[in-house]
Amino acid sequence: MKKVLFICGSLRRDGFNMQLLRLASERLPASCSWSFLSYGDLPLLDQDKEFPAPAAVARVRAEVAGADALWIGSPEYNHSYSAALKNLVDWLSRPVEPGDYSTAAGRGKLVAISSAAGASGGAFSLAKLRELLVMLGCTVLEEETRIPLGKRFGQTALALLPEEEAMLERECSALIARLAD
Numbered sequence: 001m002k003k004v005l006f007i008c009g010s011l012r013r014d015g016f017n018m019q020l021l022r023l024a025s026e027r028l029p030a031s032c033s034w035s036f037l038s039y040g041d042l043p044l045l046d047q048d049k050e051f052p053a054p055a056a057v058a059r060v061r062a063e064v065a066g067a068d069a070l071w072i073g074s075p076e077y078n079h080s081y082s083a084a085l086k087n088l089v090d091w092l093s094r095p096v097e098p099g100d101y102s103t104a105a106g107r108g109k110l111v112a113i114s115s116a117a118g119a120s121g122g123a124f125s126l127a128k129l130r131e132l133l134v135m136l137g138c139t140v141l142e143e144e145t146r147i148p149l150g151k152r153f154g155q156t157a158l159a160l161l162p163e164e165e166a167m168l169e170r171e172c173s174a175l176i177a178r179l180a181d
């Protein structure tokens with residue numbers, strides 16, 4: 001059974017990106033198990049406090065290490081990803097054993113990315129996130145889902161348009177195919 005770990009870059013419990021990730025999780029086949037990463041308790045990265053890793057960091061690293069793929073839902077904050085997500089990625093980029101980067105939980109992972117945001121549908125955020133993840137040796141799916149929220153900003157529930165449903169389906173299919181490789 002392949003494991004997918006969903007990571008929302010927005011710490012809001014029911015924000016649009018969390019809702020989009022939930023919709024993605026509902027589209028995964030029974031051959032996949034999935035869970036959502038809770039990381040709101042991560043401290044800000046401080047090199048004075050890296051070794052031994054704080055308990056929250058160790059827990060998050062174990063969850064990431066145990067996943068066959070990550071699916072990151074990134075909000076767009078000032079044309080970039082959120083500070084919370086960058087802090088998480090920074091922790092995951094660091095070695096568990098000092099100096100041995102092969103022990104870093106977040107390097108070289110298979111990652112799917114998506115965003116729900118303003119007019120760009122999160123295109124700026126996703127471009128920067130992709131660059132960051134590629135720099136860390138991750139394989140980032142070419143398929144990505146971008147949802148321009150527009151008038152939906154005033155609503156609470158995220159309803160997808162047919163073409164957005166199709167985009168999400170394509171991304172899920174691409175991820176499933178890569179997991180089967």
Ligand SMILES: Cc1cc2nc3c(=O)[nH]c(=O)nc-3n(C[C@H](O)[C@H](O)[C@H](O)COP(=O)(O)O)c2cc1C
Nearest residue numbers: 010012015016017018075076077078079117118119
């Ligand atoms: C600090 C901050 C900066 C933002 N900057 C942008 C932006 O550059 N582009 C954009 O489309 N939306 C921007 N937004 C709006 C977010 O895309 C919007 O709040 C979105 O719903 C956040 O995702 P969430 O619903 O998953 O929490 C910004 C929001 C915040 C809080």
